[in-house]
Amino acid sequence: MMDADPQAGSLEELAARPGGETVLTALARRCLIGISVAFLAALLFAPLAAVFVAALGRGIETYLETLADPDVQAAIRLTLLTALVVVPVNTVFGLSAAWALAKFEFRGKSLIITLIDLPIAVSPVISGMLFVLLFGMHGWFGSWLADHGISIIFAVPGIMLATLFVTFPYVARELIPLMQQLGNDEEEAAITLGSGAWMTFFRVTLPKIRWGLLYGVILCNARAMGEFGAVSVVSGHIRGLTNTMPLAIEQLYNDYDFTGAFAVASLLTLLAVATLVLKSLVERTGYRRR
Numbered sequence: 001m002m003d004a005d006p007q008a009g010s011l012e013e014l015a016a017r018p019g020g021e022t023v024l025t026a027l028a029r030r031c032l033i034g035i036s037v038a039f040l041a042a043l044l045f046a047p048l049a050a051v052f053v054a055a056l057g058r059g060i061e062t063y064l065e066t067l068a069d070p071d072v073q074a075a076i077r078l079t080l081l082t083a084l085v086v087v088p089v090n091t092v093f094g095l096s097a098a099w100a101l102a103k104f105e106f107r108g109k110s111l112i113i114t115l116i117d118l119p120i121a122v123s124p125v126i127s128g129m130l131f132v133l134l135f136g137m138h139g140w141f142g143s144w145l146a147d148h149g150i151s152i153i154f155a156v157p158g159i160m161l162a163t164l165f166v167t168f169p170y171v172a173r174e175l176i177p178l179m180q181q182l183g184n185d186e187e188e189a190a191i192t193l194g195s196g197a198w199m200t201f202f203r204v205t206l207p208k209i210r211w212g213l214l215y216g217v218i219l220c221n222a223r224a225m226g227e228f229g230a231v232s233v234v235s236g237h238i239r240g241l242t243n244t245m246p247l248a249i250e251q252l253y254n255d256y257d258f259t260g261a262f263a264v265a266s267l268l269t270l271l272a273v274a275t276l277v278l279k280s281l282v283e284r285t286g287y288r289r290r
Contacts, residue, residue, distance in 0.1 A: 131162055
């Protein structure tokens with residue numbers, strides 16, 4: 001008699017082991033994948049498709065005319081300007097805070113970490129109200145600002161301050177655990193060999209955290225362009241002056257200009273999709289190079 005195929009026996013043994021692939025596990029896996037895809041289609045892909053269908057419902061000419069409207073272009077410029085100012089400031093703050101919290105021990109460290117997390121815990125609308133209470137006409141500094149001709153609330157500086165407040169945790173929270181995980185050994189070795197603080201940062205620390213830094217910057221930029229609650233409170237909704245893209249979408253929708261609202265929303269959606277694509281590329285590249 002011929003001996004049984006040892007390879008077949010080993011395959012049967014693997015299939016019989018706990019956690020091995022069976023008909024039931026394969027069916028469960030496919031059901032879970034199907035549920036996930038259906039959930040994403042219902043809550044993500046379908047709304048995105050509806051935005052572009054509504055935006056282009058009256059033709060490409062109407063779509064381009066909406067984007068060429070002076071008030072819409074002013075909202076686009078203000079959104080980009082706010083991100084251009086806020087993101088670099090938050091990047092510097094995030095690097096500084098992460099360096100201090102990860103590399104040094106001092107009293108009040110846990111309090112600073114709690115304060116960094118504060119904008120995530122507080123509603124954006126409440127954040128906007130805080131700035132109104134501080135810099136509004138009847139706020140703590142409102143009279144002094146009015147006497148010196150300085151406008152913060154219902155002006156561009158208020159929008160930038162509100163956006164700065166709600167977005168400053170992103171870079172710091174991305175870098176703090178990364179720097180803590182990396183430790184101080186390489187920096188201490190560089191300083192021992194005579195390297196200065198700046199050279200140590202640019203030659204040793206920054207190359208190790210560059211992907212985490214870029215990831216935090218992308219998240220910060222995405223939140224800055226899409227922020228609504230805090231900006232809505234401090235902006236005053238002045239067309240052509242203090243409307244960002246999210247606020248312009250709301251005003252167009254309230255004016256029953258649905259095509260215009262969805263046209264601006266489609267542009268903001270494209271910016272969000274581009275941000276997600278860039279985020280995915282950074283994740284994949286960063287993981288490959290670690």
